Amino acid sequence: MILELDCGNSFIKWRVISPGGRERICAGIVDSDDGLFEALAGSGVKVQRCRLVSVRSDAETEQLVTRLKASLGVEVVCAQSSSQVGGVRNGYHDYQRLGLDRWLALLGGYHLGQRACLVVDLGTAVTADFVSADGEHLGGFICPGLPLMRDQLSTHTRRIRYDREVALAALQELEPGRSTAEAVERGCLLMLRGFVAEQLAQARSRFPGGFEVFLTGGDAELVRDAVPEAQVVPDLVFVGLAIACPLS
Numbered sequence: 674m675i676l677e678l679d680c681g682n683s684f685i686k687w688r689v690i691s692p693g694g695r696e697r698i699c700a701g702i703v704d705s706d707d708g709l710f711e712a713l714a715g716s717g718v719k720v721q722r723c724r725l726v727s728v729r730s731d732a733e734t735e736q737l738v739t740r741l742k743a744s745l746g747v748e749v750v751c752a753q754s755s756s757q758v759g760g761v762r763n764g765y766h767d768y769q770r771l772g773l774d775r776w777l778a779l780l781g782g783y784h785l786g787q788r789a790c791l792v793v794d795l796g797t798a799v800t801a802d803f804v805s806a807d808g809e810h811l812g813g814f815i816c817p818g819l820p821l822m823r824d825q826l827s828t829h830t831r832r833i834r835y836d837r838e839v840a841l842a843a844l845q846e847l848e849p850g851r852s853t854a855e856a857v858e859r860g861c862l863l864m865l866r867g868f869v870a871e872q873l874a875q876a877r878s879r880f881p882g883g884f885e886v887f888l889t890g891g892d893a894e895l896v897r898d899a900v901p902e903a904q905v906v907p908d909l910v911f912v913g914l915a916i917a918c919p920l921s
């Protein structure tokens with residue numbers, strides 16, 4: 674079995690796939706390293722190999738890798754920055770600065786789409802990246818994701834306060850809010866949808882020959898009806914991880 678990890682700023686997404694990579698055995702989302710080891714122990718699967726991508730600090734990533742090696746007794750392969758992989762060329766001036774989750778998601782998108790693509794990842798941060806039909810990464814955009822937008826509002830104002838359950842209910846529709854929770858939750862979601870719509874408009878003018886749109890990340894579902902033509906691929910980073918870190 675192969676254990677795959679996507680270590681983001683807020684959560685670790687994990688999954689276990691069959692040795693050939695065709696079958697997904699189990700998967701989950703945890704909010705800490707401890708949570709990961711608990712979930713793995715609970716799943717009862719025997720892991721033989723492990724690969725991961727992390728956008729955490731080098732120290733945090735090394736700590737997790739050390740613990741994985743010790744507790745599972747396996748080698749751990751970490752995705753690394755690269756200027757070129759799988760027919761895609763990194764578009765950053767300094768390719769090492771491009772977030773590895775973005776790099777893998779766009780490798781995955783280009784691999785699945787086989788033509789120009791727009792990849793939008795909606796997590797703690799929201800990112801959009803453009804890849805041309807011939808595999809040139811044209812760069813992208815980063816903005817705060819929904820969790821950061823709402824936290825900033827409540828941190829920097831005195832009267833914006835409401836609890837999490839009210840927030841979830843507020844997103845059932847997008848009429849102008851009649852409570853603080855509705856006004857903030859819907860306002861932030863409209864900002865996200867506006868961002869995604871703008872990326873789509875940019876892709877249309879950049880790629881007149883057509884393109885694929887991929888949505889991924891924990892909040893992808895919240896914007897999907899703003900982009901009916903998009904494919905929602907929750908595991909897109911893992912598609913790219915398999916390309917960047919093939920296990921022989």
Ligand SMILES: Nc1ncnc2c1ncn2[C@@H]1O[C@H](COP(=O)(O)OP(=O)(O)OP(=O)(O)O)[C@@H](O)[C@H]1O
Pocket residue numbers: 680681682683684685702728774795796797798819820889890891892
């Ligand atoms: N089961 C879940 N557990 C946690 N968050 C979830 C879950 N399902 C959906 N989400 C949403 O996913 C968002 C987090 O997205 P995601 O897990 O893609 O990124 P992240 O790890 O926080 O950050 P990064 O962008 O650095 O990967 C949260 O805002 C939350 O609303």
Ligand SMILES: CC(C)(CO)[C@@H](O)C(=O)NCCC(=O)O
Pocket residue numbers: 681682728770771772773774775796798799800815
């Ligand atoms: C933007 C995030 C936080 C998204 O997870 C990550 O890709 C990252 O830390 N990137 C580094 C900065 C950059 O991509 O330019």
Ligand SMILES: [K+]
Pocket residue numbers: 681774794796890
């Ligand atoms: K991510």
